[in-house]
Amino acid sequence: MTVPPEFSSRAADLAAPRTFRWLADGIGYGGDYNPEQWPEDVWAEDLRLMAEAGVSVVSVGIFAWSLIEVDQDSFEFGWLDRVLDGLAGAGIGAALATPTAGPPPWLLRRHPEILTVDANGRRNGPGARLGWCPSSVIFRERAGKIVEALAHRYGDHPALRLWHVSNEIGNENGRCYCDACAAAFGHWLEQRYGNIDALNQAWGTAFWGHHYLQFADVPPPRAISGNHNPALVLDYHRFSSDVLLDHFRFERGLLRRLTPDVPITTNFMVKPTLAPVDYAAWADEVDLVANDHYTTADDPHRHWSLALSADQARGVSRGRPWLLMEHSTSAVNWQPRNRAKAPGELIRDSLTHVARGADGAMFFQWRQSTAGAEQYHSAMLPHAGTDTKVWREVVRLGDHLRSLGELRGSTVEPAGIAMIMDYASQWALKSWGKPTVELDPLDLPSVLHRACTRRHRVVDVLRPDASLDGYRLIILPMLHLAYDGLAERLTAAVESGAEVLITYFSGVADQTGRVITGGYPGAYRDLLGIRGEEFFPLLEGETHVLDNGWTAGSWTELLQPTTATGVAHYTDGPLSGTAAYTRRELGAGAANYLAARPTDDDLQALVDDLLARADVPVVARADDGLQLVRRRQGEQGYLFGINHDDAPRTLTATGTDLLTGQAHTGTVNVPAGGVVVIRESA
Ligand SMILES: [Zn+2]
Structure with missing residues (x-):
């Protein structure tokens, strides 16, 4: 069986769908790789252990702006050259980030007006990430410089597989209420409504006497004593999504012009919670949908919520294969109680995304940080090293994904x-x-x-x-x-x-x-x-x-x-x-x-x-408690059976379990907490 090595894009800046090389052979596997947090003598061990785990692609440089452009217009690429050369030598692809999620301190010192303003009119301080206002002209100018510098230097690098624009855009900077955003909102409204009377009519501004004479009079929904017109609030959500998307388009335009043969994406946060941006609209702007997903440790329904998130990601991707750009091997560090995952949960979570259309499974991050804001967030290589539950499961998942390589490019069977x-x-x-x-x-x-x-x-x-x-x-x-x-x-x-x-x-x-x-x-x-x-x-x-x-x-x-x-x-x-x-x-x-x-x-x-x-048909006959999904490559079916329960379950299928090589005829046992992927016989 031949595996399609390519995928076709639908990004809005392409006149017609384009074909790109997929970022890995088979199902992609890896995570965010932040070697800049470690001395260089660790990097050789990174590459050795990545090979042991079967890593095929890593995201690089997401927060490295201040270590690449060390001061304004002063660039130090040497370390990143060595990182990418090492990856290329090891046959590992890079999703190279534009590092605009982390504007450097020298930039914020010179231009604090880049920082977002909250609804109370207070400018947020520096120190976290994504602190930039999408309407800032200065920020865009500086972002353009670093993006072009990276594209010029690495556009032809053999490790480069994918541009990873910024990171989770809208996560911390989803809503800004500064004067620049207020002005941009007025222009956005003018484009949407054409004239102010149309806006007055649409919003019902006669209520509470909010009749406007010009677009410039319409305020962002800043903190007030009382409540805004809900139509204004709704349009500010839409505007905020669009103005952030405009920034993505800006970076994408530079990358497309300089490196037309490299696909471009940015990582979404599609999940069943309120989103900062309209991911369905954004999905049409990327070459492939990439998504980040984290389970909530104290949610007893978290594996069902995960399934919905993955189905949502496939939905915004209009049914095409997508990429799981980030999830966690175990605990996160931003929930009230950050419980580690149970044995096997890492593999079940990853394969749930793959079952529902992901053609790659990646984690935040490769090596667990010892310092910084996410020092207790899990990683593929944990603080405790390789003699650990997490590492053994990371290696096992790598084996599993290698076994599933022929699924690359297959799609989830229509659901009914x-x-x-x-x-x-x-x-x-x-x-x-x-x-x-x-x-x-x-x-x-x-x-x-x-x-x-x-x-x-x-x-x-x-x-x-x-x-x-x-x-x-x-x-x-x-x-x-x-x-x-x-x-x-x-x-x-x-x-x-x-x-x-x-x-x-x-x-x-x-x-x-x-x-x-x-x-x-x-x-x-x-x-x-x-x-x-x-x-x-x-x-x-x-x-x-x-x-x-x-x-x-x-x-x-x-x-x-x-x-x-x-x-x-x-x-x-x-x-x-x-x-x-x-x-x-x-x-x-x-x-x-x-x-x-x-x-x-x-x-x-x-x-x-x-x-x-x-009369909606079942995916297959099975015991209660199993999640079932079928992917198809032409006539070939691949049946996933995922058991999130602590008791064994059975399903009915005939074929070979790609994870074990075992042949089945009829009843297939899915062990407690286990997964089967049956290549079905005709
Ligand atoms: Zn702003």
């Missing part, structure tokens, strides 16, 4: 279930002044994704503009805003046989956050056959029982079915007798509306019912 998510809806729903503080835009996506995944199905996380063709179950979990054409495409999907589930507070408002009148949810009430009147969020601890046995907490609402049928009704409380869950059959399918927040177990029952009605 679509869940539509969008960043703007999450920002809009989270702004102040909604019916209850308990509205969490990631709550229902997480619970419903888990309910599908634990039933041995895979969920494709889609953007609102994605094709819905072929999906049997389509879920809109608190997708607050309405999207052009989505109601029509959902209606067509239902008519041709799909089950659609729309949950409360979806489609209530347009893209500016303005409520659509005539009954909730304005965007979908015709499809759903309901007309919502009022929201009845519940008080803390309040619950109401439904006549199908479910228990509603946190959210209920008053609605009238028009063409829909009530499936479940309240049996007590102010809404007693009215519908909490409705169903409208239309054509060959049905549109279902969930107007309450039942328990997680109730939501599992709801999902089970819809999976049966929609």
Whole structure:
């Protein structure tokens, strides 16, 4: 079997998709490599141990600006030359960073105006990372100099596989409220709305007398006594994403011009939490999607959350293979309690990402730091050395990924279930002044994704503009805003046989956050056959029982079915007798509306019912507790079975486990905490 050694890009600055060499042969493996933290006599050991672990690619130079441009326009490349030469000699590729995530102290001393300003108008001090304002002209000028210097020096270096632009852009500098950003916001609004009257109309500025005469009068949502217009807040989120993206484009443009044959990416932080930028929009700007993901040690559902994160990363990548740029071998150092991973968790976590479409698994970082802000963050080579649980698992994972090399370029089998998510809806729903503080835009996506995944199905996380063709179950979990054409495409999907589930507070408002009148949810009430009147969020601890046995907490609402049928009704409380869950059959399918927040177990029952009605096939037959995903390369299937439980499980498959070489016919045992990857027989 031949493995495609290349991948094709879709970055927005390319006239047509381009083909690049993948950053490794097979599945990439490695991590952030920061040799500048260590004396050079350690570097030879690094290369020896990387070979032992099977490392094929490392990210280099992410925070090395002050060690490369040691003072303004004074460059010292020697150490980085030796690092890259060493990697090339060892056959290890480099994802070479532009070091703009760490502006050097000499730059911040000369130009403290580069630093971001918080919502209270206070300029943040130097000392962390990503402290720069994306509207700063000085910062951009200096960033351009270091980017060009690196591209000139290393553009033809044999180790260079990929440009890694900056690092987690938006993580610390996601929102800046300085005067330069205020001016840039005004220009951004002018481009979006054309004239100030259009903005006044869209935002409803007549409320509280906020009518503007010019774009320059519109303030960023700085700290005030009271609350801003939510439309302004939503557009500031969009502006902030765009202005940061503009910086990425600036660096990308320099790199593309100087090194047109080297792919370019930047590492995202796609996961089921509020994001600083619109990663779906950003994904179209990179040659390949790269993502960072860290599990939360005290989250008992962390392996399900990880699965959702990986499905989200595949979603923004529009189904194409992506790269896991960072995760942790064990503990992190920024949560309240940084528990080390259990034995085997490192391998399960890595292979969960690979199962869900990653063609590389990398860690922060190679060698655990002894000093600096992340000295207790785990690494591939821990403080305690190689006679350790972490190192043994790192070596074992390297063996596993080598065994999976033929999966490079394969894609996750279409899932049958679509869940539509969008960043703007999450920002809009989270702004102040909604019916209850308990509205969490990631709550229902997480619970419903888990309910599908634990039933041995895979969920494709889609953007609102994605094709819905072929999906049997389509879920809109608190997708607050309405999207052009989505109601029509959902209606067509239902008519041709799909089950659609729309949950409360979806489609209530347009893209500016303005409520659509005539009954909730304005965007979908015709499809759903309901007309919502009022929201009845519940008080803390309040619950109401439904006549199908479910228990509603946190959210209920008053609605009238028009063409829909009530499936479940309240049996007590102010809404007693009215519908909490409705169903409208239309054509060959049905549109279902969930107007309450039942328990997680109730939501599992709801999902089970819809999976049966929609006849969504399982990935394979298996015991409860296994996560199953199939990747495909043409006709060849690769079945992943991942067991996060502490008891052995079985699945049904015929083929060879690529991790052990063992042949299976029929029942496959997946040991407690273990993983199998079956190359399936025809
Ligand atoms: Zn700023």
